[in-house]
Amino acid sequence: MGDHCEQAMRKLSVYIDRELSDAEVRRVKAHLDDCPPCEKVFDFQAEMKRLVRKECCTDDAPARLRDWVRQLATENPPARDREV
């Protein structure tokens, strides 16, 4: 692994989290375009991030909790002592 690869790898997380400056993004992208092995690693980690999000977004709030929150938003004052 060359110096450029090591430099890119250090930025892997911040890159896939979109926390790099535009200039740094361009630098990392330029390396990835030249280096398929690094590009594969980056693609895999980005996919892992998407996977975590996808898998965890399947749990919606139960209907009664949703209703309770809606009541809180519309009623004044909230039915605090009764409901909790």
Place this chain on the structure above:
Amino acid sequence: MSSDFSLFERHVDALYRSALRLTRKPEDAEDLVQETYLRAYRYRNRFKPGTNEKAWLFTIMTNVFRNRLRQRPAPTEPLDQPGTDFSIYDQLRREGMPVHLMSPEEIIVERGFGDEVKHALEELPLPMRMVVVLVDVEDFSYKEVASILGIKIGTVMSRLHRGRQALQKKLWEYSGRPRARPVAVGAN
């Protein structure tokens, strides 16, 4: 005032799914979300209109959650362990799987890494779990997470880094013993 509060209503699913990852139990998650909304209601005048209401709600929820944990001894934060680098990708490559010829989706599906994500996440130590949930699931920026949890951005990044590695390690363990394959010398 009540019309202002309805702004917060739309985040109930996000709060609930995160509460579920933190508490691991549907009843506790529901309870945590209720208390979060009650506090948000009580302190609604402290919310600055135009700022990020989702981050505000998550700040309340993580505070409520941490207060509830106070009874138990606080988990000590493990120090950075530079020697524990782990990634599924490297592991598969070492095992000889032709990862360079496969798409990330193929790798994940073939080994069933997707099936245990929630379980693996819930096994992570809480400080790491919170950061992974807030960044990867709820899409908060590092800066927002630092503000929500009251920690430094550098701490967010190191917990995220360690959390993701620990998550992959768990997924790797759950996916069963890797099959031994010859490693082609010189392969990518």
